Amino acid sequence: MPYSRSIIDDIFGGIRPAARALDKAATTIQGWYDSGTIPQKHWNDVIETAREYDHHLTPDDFFPSKTPSASSFGYAFEKLHCLSIDDFHRPDIETLLSLGEHYLDLNVQKNPDRSVLKGKTLINVFFENSTRTEKSFELAGKRLGADVISMQIASSSVKKGETLLDTAATLNAMNPDILVVRHGSSGAPALLSQKVSCSVVNAGDGMHEHPTQALLDALTLRQAFDGQIDGLRIAICGDILHSRVARSNVKLLNMLGAEVRLVGPPTLLPTDSDKWGVDIFHDMESGLKGCDVVMMLRLQLERMSGAFVPSKREYFHFHGLDRSKLAYAKEGALVMHPGPMNRGVEISSDVADDPDISLITQQVETGVAMRMGILHALSEAQDLTR
Amino acid sequence: MSTLSIKNARIMDPATGYDEHGTILVTGGEITDFGPDIAPSGDIIDADGHICAPGLIDMRVSTGEPGRENRETIATAAKAAAAGGITSIVIMPETDPVIDDMSLVDFITRRAETAPVSVYAAGALTKGLDGKSLTEIGLMSEAGAVMFSNGKAPIADAQTMRRLLSYSASFNALIANRAIEPSLSKNAVAHESDLSARLGLTGAPAAAERIMAERDVALAELTGGRLLIDMISSSEALDVVRRAKSRDLEIACSVSINHLALNEVDIGDYRSFAKLDPPLREESDRLALLEGINDGTIDVIVSDHDPRPAGEKRLPYAEASTGAVGLELLLAAGLSQVADGRLDLMAFLAAVTVNPANLLGLKSGRIARGAPADLVIFSPNAPWVCDSDALLSRSKNTPLDGRRMTGRNLKTISKGQVVFDSSL
Numbered sequence: 001m002p003y004s005r006s007i008i009d010d011i012f013g014g015i016r017p018a019a020r021a022l023d024k025a026a027t028t029i030q031g032w033y034d035s036g037t038i039p040q041k042h043w044n045d046v047i048e049t050a051r052e053y054d055h056h057l058t059p060d061d062f063f064p065s066k067t068p069s070a071s072s073f074g075y076a077f078e079k080l081h082c083l084s085i086d087d088f089h090r091p092d093i094e095t096l097l098s099l100g101e102h103y104l105d106l107n108v109q110k111n112p113d114r115s116v117l118k119g120k121t122l123i124n125v126f127f128e129n130s131t132r133t134e135k136s137f138e139l140a141g142k143r144l145g146a147d148v149i150s151m152q153i154a155s156s157s158v159k160k161g162e163t164l165l166d167t168a169a170t171l172n173a174m175n176p177d178i179l180v181v182r183h184g185s186s187g188a189p190a191l192l193s194q195k196v197s198c199s200v201v202n203a204g205d206g207m208h209e210h211p212t213q214a215l216l217d218a219l220t221l222r223q224a225f226d227g228q229i230d231g232l233r234i235a236i237c238g239d240i241l242h243s244r245v246a247r248s249n250v251k252l253l254n255m256l257g258a259e260v261r262l263v264g265p266p267t268l269l270p271t272d273s274d275k276w277g278v279d280i281f282h283d284m285e286s287g288l289k290g291c292d293v294v295m296m297l298r299l300q301l302e303r304m305s306g307a308f309v310p311s312k313r314e315y316f317h318f319h320g321l322d323r324s325k326l327a328y329a330k331e332g333a334l335v336m337h338p339g340p341m342n343r344g345v346e347i348s349s350d351v352a353d354d355p356d357i358s359l360i361t362q363q364v365e366t367g368v369a370m371r372m373g374i375l376h377a378l379s380e381a382q383d384l385t386r
Numbered sequence: 387m388s389t390l391s392i393k394n395a396r397i398m399d400p401a402t403g404y405d406e407h408g409t410i411l412v413t414g415g416e417i418t419d420f421g422p423d424i425a426p427s428g429d430i431i432d433a434d435g436h437i438c439a440p441g442l443i444d445m446r447v448s449t450g451e452p453g454r455e456n457r458e459t460i461a462t463a464a465k466a467a468a469a470g471g472i473t474s475i476v477i478m479p480e481t482d483p484v485i486d487d488m489s490l491v492d493f494i495t496r497r498a499e500t501a502p503v504s505v506y507a508a509g510a511l512t513k514g515l516d517g518k519s520l521t522e523i524g525l526m527s528e529a530g531a532v533m534f535s536n537g538k539a540p541i542a543d544a545q546t547m548r549r550l551l552s553y554s555a556s557f558n559a560l561i562a563n564r565a566i567e568p569s570l571s572k573n574a575v576a577h578e579s580d581l582s583a584r585l586g587l588t589g590a591p592a593a594a595e596r597i598m599a600e601r602d603v604a605l606a607e608l609t610g611g612r613l614l615i616d617m618i619s620s621s622e623a624l625d626v627v628r629r630a631k632s633r634d635l636e637i638a639c640s641v642s643i644n645h646l647a648l649n650e651v652d653i654g655d656y657r658s659f660a661k662l663d664p665p666l667r668e669e670s671d672r673l674a675l676l677e678g679i680n681d682g683t684i685d686v687i688v689s690d691h692d693p694r695p696a697g698e699k700r701l702p703y704a705e706a707s708t709g710a711v712g713l714e715l716l717l718a719a720g721l722s723q724v725a726d727g728r729l730d731l732m733a734f735l736a737a738v739t740v741n742p743a744n745l746l747g748l749k750s751g752r753i754a755r756g757a758p759a760d761l762v763i764f765s766p767n768a769p770w771v772c773d774s775d776a777l778l779s780r781s782k783n784t785p786l787d788g789r790r791m792t793g794r795n796l797k798t799i800s801k802g803q804v805v806f807d808s809s810l
Contacts, residue, residue, distance in 0.1 A: 308549060
């Protein structure tokens with residue numbers, strides 16, 4: 001049973017009184033109310049304040065007796081695939097982020113309800129090498145009770161000449177429930193999703209999209225800015241042309257009401273990106289002005305055919321993030337990077353490693369929780385439609 | 387601060403169209419005042435009714451420094467420039483090593499510190515002029531490079547040219563590309579025509595120039611980069627530029643003084659001193675180019691100063707090097723065309739002063755209060771005969787040797803100092 005409602009209603013007498021008593025935004029309390037849980041970092045506050053109301057709570061009262069369901073957030077989640085941010089409405093995104101927030105609680109994450117994906121099979125199909133994304137999905141699946149196997153197709157039958165659709169047929173014959181796919185060609189996971197009878201999660205396709213990364217970035221921002229993404233000014237900087245992370249983030253952050261800017265040399269900005277609902281800048285000084293968040297992207301040297309920038313030296317001089325360029329942004333601006341970083345090329349180590357301004361380790365941490373949320377939602381949608 | 391006055395001059399400023407007799411006052415290397423009713427003070431130069439105009443700016447000068455100092459050094463080129471009324475020169479990167487790095491831009495700047503005229507460096511567009519890999523355009527701009535060029539060779543690969551224009555746009559850097567379609571111009575030593583066919587010389591058709599100019603115009607339009615079509619020589623390429631400008635595209639184009647003064651007939655009996663790149667073309671092309679300056683289609687006239695020792699020129703025509711010196715002849719050869727009635731004097735002056743200054747972002751090239759006192763005093767109709775042995779340049783290769791010229795430089799003033807005086 002969700003326990004937060006009884007705490008909010010019985011002890012404080014409703015959402016607004018609770019917000020006043022705890023000195024939090026009413027939307028935050030509303031979030032607890034809807035999700036049924038209270039994040040662990042707020043437990044102490046609630047226990048202390050409840051004591052003033054003559055209620056003696058212990059941490060045991062906060063253990064979730066039941067995992068929230070994806071449709072407990074107002075709208076039924078009915079999407080079978082996670083291929084692109086375009087697949088989702090705003091309510092879907094809210095559901096996914098709320099589920100991600102639920103799993104962010106370490107107590108929940110480490111002692112999760114293993115029945116969520118019980119009896120389901122998750123196959124990681126990675127046509128490109130990856131460490132963090134693959135392991136993050138593997139961990140997310142295992143924590144929710146799924147049988148997880150990982151296939152490194154990059155080093156197997158594709159080398160022997162098998163086509164993508166042959167691989168799809170082979171995989172389908174194993175009756176998986178969820179396929180997590182990364183592929184070097186844009187649109188490959190979408191093609192695969194038409195040929196298999198299970199859910200497909202796009203874990204990065206070519207220069208197209210990486211929706212789970214965008215969702216975890218949004219979740220990280222929600223945590224860092226107390227749930228308020230709308231109105232934030234966010235600069236996405238660097239190699240936008242080759243970045244699937246940038247494409248997904250532009251869509252998602254725009255949907256969530258942020259003011260998104262793209263900053264990079266003209267050779268690394270996609271054609272007509274000014275029509276994406278973003279502002280375009282070619283120099284860091286004007287691009288970072290007044291930004292709350294600076295999201296750096298990796299210079300994807302492996303995807304570059306021909307010369308896009310003259311040298312790493314010149315790139316860092318004009319477009320690499322160091323303290324002096326970060327000073328152009330709003331005071332206290334936070335820094336993100338989807339990783340892996342090229343230190344000294346797009347970001348200097350002292351910025352990347354400063355825990356006061358860098359959200360980079362939080363992004364990795366959020367990754368597992370967000371992916372648990374996505375897998376959970378897809379699995380529920382499957383049960384709903386079957 | 388010392389004051390210098392130039393009195394009794396016909397002051398011509400192509401930036402504003404100003405053309406009046408009067409006095410120019412110079413203090414501390416800057417023009418402080420000018421006009422008909424200024425009282426001269428300090429050191430006085432009597433211009434004796436001759437024309438005083440902004441010092442010339444030559445956007446295309448090759449030297450042999452570093453690497454081939456037997457051709458020319460920066461110091462000898464600067465001295466020749468002063469004698470020719472030129473107060474600012476832009477050195478091409480085609481040296482050994484190629485100027486493709488900020489430290490080499492810095493080298494040119496330091497070597498030019500003691501030069502009598504202002505010397506600027508053009509950076510290479512590609513590393514070692516290989517036509518493929520971008521150079522550090524941003525860092526070289528910061529180090530002082532005023533434009534970027536690939537030397538004599540064009541950027542053949544369209545994707546590379548596109549990235550160059552696109553990348554440089556964020557630094558607002560000027561990209562100069564030669565209008566040569568390489569496969570059509572392969573092994574060419576002359577203009578493709580009846581004459582070169584009779585002489586048995588491989589020719590480059592004017593279409594080769596037109597094709598490359600069309601390509602670069604399209605790429606500049608696509609990327610928003612700043613393009614200079616470097617040294618056109620045919621009326622076909624001129625038409626490309628004219629059409630681009632009628633569509634309000636910001637494209638600039640230059641022509642060498644040789645192509646305004648000479649035509650293919652000047653190679654006559656295999657005169658290798660008239661072997662140039664681009665090749666001299668037909669008389670109709672020459673007349674079209676002159677008209678292109680008068681109507682403003684062509685922005686800039688360059689000397690294309692390319693010093694070559696006699697050993698590289700006195701060879702069978704096909705084997706000789708291309709190129710001619712021009713620093714000391716740019717003004718006189720232009721004035722000769724003015725005297726012939728083919729060229730408008732103000733249009734000519736604009737193409738060698740304010741137009742290049744605007745393209746390069748220089749404060750000079752105009753007569754205005756606060757502008758650098760870079761000035762030239764010349765007679766527009768003094769007759770003389772060109773003698774290549776009398777040239778100050780280390781190399782003497784000029785196709786104009788023995789020509790009758792009309793108009794001559796009398797005095798050159800750079801940053802308020804007299805750096806050349808013909809009466810001395």
